[in-house]
Amino acid sequence: MTDETNSKSIKPHIILAVIVICVVVIGFFTLSGGDDPEEIPEPKIEAPIPDPIVDVIEQQEIDEYAVEDESESMDEAPDVVDMPPPEPIPEPIDTSDAAVKTSVIGLADYEAAARLLVNDDLLRRFVVMTENAANRTIATNHQVIVPPEQKFRVYEQSDKSFIDAASFKRYTPYVDTLDSMETESLISLYEVYKPAIKDIYAEIGDPDEDFTFVLMDAINHLLDTPExxxxxxxxxxxxxxxFADDRLESLSSVQKQLLRTGPENMRRIKAKLREVKDALQ
Known part of the structure; x- marks a missing residue:
């Protein structure tokens, strides 16, 4: 048995659409409050200016009456109700590519994560990739993750070609990144950015359809990939x-891409998919 480095790829799918769906590349952003509301100063009450013509006796009677009247007014004054301060207005979510990528990288406990993500149009790429995966295809021009640097490899045995285990290992860093992300955090990312995702999906899909259903369709389709x-x-x-097996070759593009990650990687990816699915339901 001899190893052979082959320059021909199975197909320029480039990246793992399944990881795109799992990771839900939609940036993490903590909503913060706006400026504190300004304090409203209490109104100042100007004291009446005494009339200089009034004599001392009349002035004394006026002062006594004022004190008496003030005492009665204080007794009859209504209780002051403290009004709660207005709710701070949250700052808009930063959907820039720099903010999205920085936040996703911060979510992953894997040092190579920064090198695996593309740098531009991340939210739109994610929506397009997910929508295509739900439709059993792969959007090769909207990849969110950079392609593996290593070439696809096969080995020959008894005049037949088989996928080399080295080809499977190309995807291990992607799966390690996926595994390092907590499912609860992934769902939080999705919920925070769902309004922005909805707007993008309205441009390319059905504006009346909930994108979560599209995401679930994509996940279910990937989970149906045979072992x-x-x-x-x-x-x-x-x-x-x-694939030499017609049954495998007849699978959708996205399912065949999942198969090409290898049995162990596919097992780990499917485990994360099930966690995401359960959390979305």
Whole structure:
């Protein structure tokens, strides 16, 4: 058995759409309050200016009457009700690519996470990738994660080609990143950015449809990917590699991409998918 480094890829799918769906690349942002409300000063009551013409006796009677009247007014004054301060207005969510990427990287406990994400149009890419995955396709021009640097590899045995285990290992850093993210935190990210996602989806899909249903369809479709033991045989048509098993080759593009991550990676990805699915329900 000999190893062979092959420059032909199975297909330029480039990235794992399943990880895009799991990670829910939508940036983490903590809502903060606006400026404190200004204090309203209490109105000042000007004291009456005494008339200089009034004599001492009349002035004394006026003063006594004023004191007596003030005492009665104080007894009859209504209770002062303290009004609660107005609620601070939250600052708008920062949907810039820099904020989204920085927040997602901060969520992952994996040092290579920064190198795995693209730098532009992250929210729109996520929506397009998820919508395509729900429709059993892959949006190759809207990848959210950069492609693996290593080439796809096969080995030959008995005049047949099989996927080399090194090809599976190319995806391990992606899966490690996914595993390092807490499911509860992923759902929190999704809920915070759901209004922005809804607006984007309204432009490319059904504006009356809840994007969560689209996300669930994509997850369910990926979970339906069959388990396949190794070695996995492939064939080449001089352009790309295909699965030798017609049953596998007839799967959707996104399911075949999941298969190409290898049995162990697929097991870990599916476990995270189930956690996300349960949390969304």
């Amino acid at each position: 396949v033991p190794v070695p996995i045989e492939v064939e080449t048509d001089s352009v790309m590699y295909k």
